[in-house]
Amino acid sequence: MAVTEGKKRSAGATAAKTVPAAKSRAEPSGRRRQLVDAEIYNVATELFSTKGYGSTSLQDIADAMGLSRPALYHYVRSKEDIIAKLVAEFAESRAHELAAVVANAELTATEKLRRVVIPTVRNVAEHPQRFRLLDRCENELPEELFKKHRAAKRAVRDAFVAVVTEGVAAGEFQPIDPSTTAFSLIGMCTWVAWWFTPSSPADIETTVRSIADLAVNTVTGAPTTASKAQASSPVEALQSIRRQVEALEIQLSNTQ
């Protein structure tokens, strides 16, 4: 598990193995810049997670990477820059992406649900530690970033609420409470940050698809009485089938 690893090894030891030495003062070029940028975010995430955002200095990050502080300045100006990029990547860009899905009139609510769940899970599964870090250090963020992060989280929630509301109204989803359902689906997606690792039995794409299927089940599933019926009474199971036939009749009369 990522947390256990974080406890057992130092960020410095990790970084020393994987970061190209970058002590030159020349302007970093494309490919190397990408590599170092990625490693800065990995090392900073690990330091922020273990020492806390407030207690980590740019010097700590430079030390952990085996860079001089001036060399690090080629890549980032401050630790606020690093966390700002994490907020932008993790919350803001995702919020925009989800809003576009919600606004797409050509998709059914079920398709929209899959298209909001899939990138959310993939994003978290690819960078679980970054996601957890943002959660942990939210209260330590500079005021401006704190507001941006909260606004982006609200936008993500609003996207899920909008999709559930649309699905319920269209009769595609069960008559469920959009707010509780939205948060439950978001929990299903984001909990991936707490359990998924590259060594998990399933790979990212399998996990993403499985959770998208489960999310669709969650909203379209048989109502509780009917699902209980599978285990208890054939009469209730038949009632469930009758309700589905009625829904089908309504659907057919709407399309003719």
Added chain:
Amino acid sequence: MAVTEGKKRSAGATAAKTVPAAKSRAEPSGRRRQLVDAEIYNVATELFSTKGYGSTSLQDIADAMGLSRPALYHYVRSKEDIIAKLVAEFAESRAHELAAVVANAELTATEKLRRVVIPTVRNVAEHPQRFRLLDRCENELPEELFKKHRAAKRAVRDAFVAVVTEGVAAGEFQPIDPSTTAFSLIGMCTWVAWWFTPSSPADIETTVRSIADLAVNTVTGAPTTASKAQASSPVEALQSIRRQVEALEIQLSNTQ
């Protein structure tokens, strides 16, 4: 939101209003002991959350409660005692409770699922900050407690996996991956710590019941192709109904 409140007010200010002055050296008696105990855990949770577990001393807790340190010693001996009690309440006791549900041969898998989801959600909804604190400070826990906490979390996961595996084998649930499904359900339950507050539109019991219904939907829901059919093709919807009738026939033949 609890987090925002934590940012805006000091733990001391909160405690001063609600804790009975307890400077006497007499052994604290029943009712008062309960009140002060509860407040110690609230104040400690808030301090651990804002300052970090490692940076909070017993003196800080005494100060925030307006108690002398000797007076606080009537109630707790160390901050390890406080966090140990949180681990015991939040993880260990829940793990035992869920294991008992799993072992109960008189329940169907669907009933078991409700009975593992309900106390999990209720526990988190009642004390969201305590749940988040344990997550945040897990790496700072003394080794013994760290191991206990991890073992308890694994036991909770095992309970969910066992219920899903049983439901799939019995044909009550869809053929879903038990591990991904268990973590997704746990995420649905524990995310409550991030969004539910006493001021949320729905009360705890309504939220608990709604999430239990959603959890049952998640595992019993129509497979994806069928749920899509509700929105796209009557033919697929009829196929879904046919599958349900077949399942009903199997169920009836098993009970006769």
